[in-house]
Amino acid sequence: MAQVVQTLDDFGRPAWLVAMVLGFVLFWPIGLTILAYMLWSGRMNCGWHGGRGRWDNRFVERFGRAKDRVEGEMRNFARGAYSSGNKAFDDYRESTLKRLEEEEREFRSFLERLRQAKDKSEFDQFMSERRDRPAATEGSV
Incomplete structure (x- = not known):
């Protein structure tokens, strides 16, 4: 047994x-x-x-090593440290990534301005409704 x-x-x-x-x-x-x-x-x-x-420890160790390796490669690729071997393509990729990052920053700032404008209009609407409603009299309960 x-x-x-x-x-x-x-x-x-x-x-x-x-x-x-x-x-x-x-x-x-x-x-x-x-x-x-x-x-x-x-x-x-x-x-x-x-x-x-x-069994689980071996799996976790192997998975951790593979995950670290993939994350390292992705970080290198994102930094531009990864080279395809073609200088023209690498330059194109780098300029495209910079352009996309700039567009992302612009879009995020646009969304922030949009949220602020929406918040301001909602607050203004609340204040105008508050001013327009009749004041409650002290005698009525």
């Missing part, structure tokens, strides 16, 4: 899940027993035992 547990642990959580599903398919108490064991031993990593198993 210990050999089976060790083998499944070597393959990680997916192997345990496959064993559990097969247990349910073959004879439901076997699947239920495997599920209970997975929960009790912390192999499901859901609550009491916390932490991550070896």
